[in-house]
Amino acid sequence: MECACPKGSYCPIGSIVHTHCPRGTYTDKFELLKCIDSPKGSYVNITGAKINTLCDKGHYCPDMNMFVGIKCPINTYQDLEG
Secondary structure (H helix, E strand, O other): OOOOOOOOEEOOOOOOOOEEOOOOEEOOOOOOOOOEEOOOOEEOOOOOOOOOEEOOOOEEOOOOOOOOOEEOOOOOOOOOOO
């Protein structure tokens, strides 16, 4: 039996059931072997995500695999998303 792997999940080799991607990762395609790390400038705050989200205005996302943006320090501001 083959694993049917929907978007938002991955199917390791030999598995018969899919696993939801953890926070900080996503899959936007079917039948992937592993989840995609959320790139710098974005975050994924839910399990089983199909897309990543650009970091909100007033926040920054300096690392990969972020699941929440970091609020800008006092006296600084990021007025762009991402």
